[in-house]
Amino acid sequence: MTATVITGxxxxxxxxxxxxDYWSSVLAGRSAIRRLSHFDPSRYPAVLAGEIxxxxxxxxxxxxxxxxxxxxxRLALVAADAALADAGVxxxxxxxxxxxxxxxxxxxxxxxxxxxxxxxWSRGGEHVSAYQSFAWFYAVNTGQISIRHGLRGHSGVLVGxxxxxxxxxxxxxxQNRNGTPLVVTGGVDGSLCPWxxxxxxxxxxxxxxxxxxxGFLPFDERACGHVPGEGGAILxxxxxxxxxxxxxxxxxxxxxxxxxxxxxxxxxxxxxGLRRAITLALADADLTADxxxxxxxxxxxxxxxxxxxxxxxxxxxxxGAVPVTxxxxxxxxxYSGGAPLDLATALLALRHGVIPxxxxxxxxxxxxxxxLVLAQPRPATLRTALVLxxxxxxxxxxxxxxxxxx
Amino acid sequence: xxxLTVTELLQVVRECAGGDDHRGAEADLADxxxxxxxxxxxxxxETAGRxxxxxxxxxxxxxxxxxxxxxxxxxxxxxxxxxx
Numbered sequence: 459m460t461a462t463v464i465t466g467x468x469x470x471x472x473x474x475x476x477x478x479d480y481w482s483s484v485l486a487g488r489s490a491i492r493r494l495s496h497f498d499p500s501r502y503p504a505v506l507a508g509e510i511x512x513x514x515x516x517x518x519x520x521x522x523x524x525x526x527x528x529x530x531x532r533l534a535l536v537a538a539d540a541a542l543a544d545a546g547v548x549x550x551x552x553x554x555x556x557x558x559x560x561x562x563x564x565x566x567x568x569x570x571x572x573x574x575x576x577x578x579w580s581r582g583g584e585h586v587s588a589y590q591s592f593a594w595f596y597a598v599n600t601g602q603i604s605i606r607h608g609l610r611g612h613s614g615v616l617v618g619x620x621x622x623x624x625x626x627x628x629x630x631x632x633q634n635r636n637g638t639p640l641v642v643t644g645g646v647d648g649s650l651c652p653w654x655x656x657x658x659x660x661x662x663x664x665x666x667x668x669x670x671x672x673g674f675l676p677f678d679e680r681a682c683g684h685v686p687g688e689g690g691a692i693l694x695x696x697x698x699x700x701x702x703x704x705x706x707x708x709x710x711x712x713x714x715x716x717x718x719x720x721x722x723x724x725x726x727x728x729x730x731g732l733r734r735a736i737t738l739a740l741a742d743a744d745l746t747a748d749x750x751x752x753x754x755x756x757x758x759x760x761x762x763x764x765x766x767x768x769x770x771x772x773x774x775x776x777x778g779a780v781p782v783t784x785x786x787x788x789x790x791x792x793y794s795g796g797a798p799l800d801l802a803t804a805l806l807a808l809r810h811g812v813i814p815x816x817x818x819x820x821x822x823x824x825x826x827x828x829x830l831v832l833a834q835p836r837p838a839t840l841r842t843a844l845v846l847x848x849x850x851x852x853x854x855x856x857x858x859x860x861x862x863x864x
Numbered sequence: 865x866x867x868l869t870v871t872e873l874l875q876v877v878r879e880c881a882g883g884d885d886h887r888g889a890e891a892d893l894a895d896x897x898x899x900x901x902x903x904x905x906x907x908x909x910e911t912a913g914r915x916x917x918x919x920x921x922x923x924x925x926x927x928x929x930x931x932x933x934x935x936x937x938x939x940x941x942x943x944x945x946x947x948x
Binding site: 520521522523524525526584585587588589591 | 878880881882883902906907909910913916917
């Protein structure tokens with residue numbers, strides 16, 4: 459059996475415009491959650507977000523890409539550039555059909571779409587951009603990354619809300635096994651515009667807090683919903699022998715196991731699918747629960763979902779038996795970008811031997827019996843990390859990452 | 865009647881589809897196919913929509929598809945302007 463390893467990371471997060479910047483923020487517990495500034499949120503019940511500031515698309519991308527791209531696509535393209543550079547991959551030097559792109563998407567290009575809808579209703583159909591045909595689309599990041607770098611192998615997009623970012627890596631691994639040695643994967647998301655905002659409000663899961671330090675408190679007794687953010691991470695997934703053959707400069711870790719499950723229909727009373735996803739991922743990796751050194755939680759920030767996640771973790775590992783963390787408390791939930799950012803964070807944790815903290819959370823809610831890594835990073839010997847993600851609508855996914863001996 | 869120059873047309877193309885990497889040698893660009901200038905069919909559709917709105921002409925997709933160079937697209941618009 460072949461192995462899939464991660465050889466490059468491209469991070470673009472609210473609290474870090476590149477991987478090094480992000481990692482130092484995470485270790486310092488630096489949160490980017492603030493009152494929204496991309497638009498005036500005062501007419502909406504939710505006002506906090508994890509925004510990216512200081513991103514200059516015109517300085518990073520060719521001018522021809524600007525008229526045809528949503529903000530989240532520009533972020534994805536820059537993250538992909540960074541990931542390929544980090545992996546030392548020059549696409550022109552490798553077989554074009556041996557490289558694919560599989561990203562996750564949760565909502566597509568909302569801001570671009572909002573502008574064109576405004577053109578449509580206020581000025582007429584002839585004022586709508588021809589680029590609207592694809593700029594809003596779920597697969598647009600995959601397509602634009604593929605075109606920019608000439609990556610013509612198996613490609614696609616996974617739509618599973620926050621879980622989709624892990625499913626994309628699962629699909630990338632499948633393509634590695636099927637003979638595409640290199641896959642650009644992960645996800646970058648962001649729809650911090652009025653249309654994107656009102657589309658999220660009906661979920662009932664958005665935090666209505668106005669206090670950045672108390673807006674997103676997963677597992678805490680004060681949990682009050684989540685704060686949305688923008689950004690994510692692009693990862694280079696390579697088949698291990700192919701990576702070694704081309705002289706990859708580094709291997710962050712191996713994708714040792716992956717599984718996804720779906721929740722039972724609402725109201726049927728069945729157990730949510732998260733525990734099964736963990737168990738199946740462990741079986742896929744041929745690992746037992748005691749091999750897992752840290753869990754990066756989905757961390758919904760909604761009381762009943764937090765409890766369900768804690769129960770799933772406890773059912774597999776035992777109460778308080780494994781350290782659990784949620785660095786996304788510093789960025790908000792990034793939807794399709796969230797799990798890829800957690801994967802990047804977990805790989806950096808494995809490399810540096812430190813578990814990044816969950817910020818602002820103080821007192822776990824009744825029934826939450828987890829060893830939460832709060833406030834400060836915790837040094838630890840880490841060989842295996844579990845990353846969990848749940849997507850609105852019943853998606854559950856789990857990925858096991860482990861270090862690779864040199 | 866004021867007609868559209870190739871320079872003006874290229875300015876519209878740039879505003880619609882980006883690209884400022886061939887400024888300066890526009891005499892040479894007039895007969896260079898859009899494809900070689902890096903503009904695809906969607907870039908031309910976007911440009912044609914703008915030309916229709918600004919010059920009050922009607923350009924069908926087929927007409928635009930056959931105007932393969934800046935000069936020919938400018939001629940097409942000017943032909944429609946003169947027909948009115």
